[in-house]
Amino acid sequence: MVIDKKNNKISNGVKNKKTYYIITIGCQMNKSDSERVAAYLEKYGFSLARNETKADLVVLTTCGVRQAAEDRVYGLVGEIKRKNPKAKIVLTGCLSERKDVKKRLGDKVDVWLPISQILNFKFQILKKIRNPKSEIRNCDYLKIKPKYSSKFSAFLAIGNGCNNFCAYCVVPYARGREVYRPAKEILAEAKNLIKNGYREVILIAQNVNSYKDGKINFSKLLKIVNNIPGDFWIRFATSHPKDMSNELIKTMTNCGRVCKHIHLPVQAGNDKVLKAMNRNYTVAHYKNLIKNIRQAMPEASITTDVIVGFPGETKKQFSNTAKLFRKIKFDMAYIARYSPRPGTAAYKLKDDVAPEEKKRREEELMKILRKTALENNEKYLGKTIEVLISGKNKRGEWYGYTGTNKNVKIRITNYELRITNLTGKFVKVKITKVRDFGLEGTIV
Ligand code: SF4
Known part of the structure; x- marks a missing residue:
């Protein structure tokens, strides 16, 4: 790395630019992390390669929430080494601090960048790759202006970590304890996005409900962002049922720009299992929250995460989860078969639900979900709703999503609209057809 003090510029010190490529696995926070890593690398002279086989530096932002995500990382590292042996591999994200992962991947990975230290972003990457004697600069990770991957919808990280x-979860070990950004900084980023034409700001943290900056809690923060003038939507994720307050429900109801979609992970529908999971709420509490949400916002869509086959989960206990699914009528659910994650409390428990039984439970929930999601979607038939267009498919049809997070495919007969670029635009769509996980309609 070369520091040109006269021009106040820092480069990677090579005439021909080095290139990078980032592969992101996992959640919205990981995507947001990758956008920051991209911005940082570009600031220091790297440019984006076409793909991982053409890059000098390949960053893997990893996820350790499920075994399948972890296995994908092993596969990717092997593939990159085979196809692009000269590339340096940087591994960050949830797997970057796991000793067994380090042992397994050994020197195939050049730099291990623990996400819990990323707040104090000692840029080992440049140090290791360019020049071992180079100066290492610290920077506040959340202050890095991300290289947003979309031109109309942006993740805005309001915090990081979980308490x-x-x-079953690796996140508190991988990301460390909760830290939150000052409201002033969040507001400035949101204003800047909206000024630059962004149509959607997604406030993200592991547990948005715990947000705190002095007297500003998450509800107040939502109001502040909602007051920015402009034509845009606000979304947020993720909420924890133990922390979601009636104040927040009221704020969502009253803030016109806040999308009426709540992702509220339930994880299990039985109190004993919830206790074993250390979730700190009961099924009754969860149901009550949903009742309050539906009373305040009847149009709201509700999505969830659930784990089947947690250690010790009996058939009877699982049947309570199925019952809860029938009762709540979720719009969408991310159903995961439990897999033990090293380092977590549940790792010490016997993984005693057979794989076939986990599969059966997953399928049972999926069947209920398809039915309830379709019933919920039927309410949209014949209605005209606002859709944010996100792209065009190979058949030339535009697609997007509603404020309630329903995917919408749009049939266009008008030639003019067919050739206009609608990506990132709000359009009114009349819904003519519904499926379990999507809607179809025409622009009006
Ligand atoms: S709330 Fe629980 S599941 Fe969510 S990130 Fe924190 S520890 Fe993991």
């Missing part, structure tokens, strides 16, 4: 230690 909750759910028994």
Whole structure:
């Protein structure tokens, strides 16, 4: 790395630019992390390669929430080494601090960048790759202006880390304890996005409900962002049922720009299992929250995460989850078969639900979900709703999503609209057809 003090510029010190490529696995926070890593690398002279086989530096932002995500990382590292042996591999994200992963991948990975240290972003990458004697600069990770991957919808990280230690989850170990950005900084980023034409701001943190900056809690923060003038939507994720307040429900109801979609992970529909998971709420509490949400916002869509086959989960206990699914009528659910994650509290428990039984439970929930999601979508038939267009498919049909997070495919007969670029635009769509996980309609 070369520091040109006269021009106040820092480069990677090579005439021909080095290139990078980032592969992101996992959640919205990981995507947001990758956008920051991209911005940082570009600031220091790297440019984006076409793909991982053409890059000098390949960053893997990893996820350790499920075994399948972890296996994908092993596969990717092997593939990159085979196809692009000269590339340096940087591994960040949830797997970057796992000793067994380090042992397994050994020197195939050049730099391990723990996400819990990323707040104090000692840029080992440049140090290791360009010049071992180069100066290392610290920077506040959340202050890095991300290289947003979309031109109309942006993740805006309001914090990082988690204090909750759910028994199955690696996040508190991988990301450390909760830290939140000052409201002033969040507001400035949101204003800047809207000024630049962004139509959607997604406030993200592991547990948005715990947001705190002095007297500003998450509800107040939502109001502040909602007051920015402009034509845009606000979304947020993720909420924790133990922390979601009636104040927040009221704020969502009253803030016109806040989308009426709530992702509220339930994880299980039985109190004993919830306790074993260390979730700190009961099924009754969850149901009550949903009742309050539906009373305040009857149009709201509700989505969830659930784990089937947690250690010790009996058939009877699982049947309570199925019952809860029938009762709540979720619009969407991310159903995961439990897999033990090293380092977590549940790792010490016997993974005693057979794989076939986990599969059966997953399928049972999926069947209920398809039915309830379709019933919910039927309410949209014949209605005209606002859709944010996100792209065009190979058949030339535009697609997008509603404020309630329903995917919408749009049939266009008008030639003019067919050739106009609608990406990132709000359009009114009349719904003519519904499926379990999507709607179809025409622009009016
Ligand atoms: S709330 Fe629980 S599941 Fe969510 S990130 Fe924190 S520990 Fe993991």
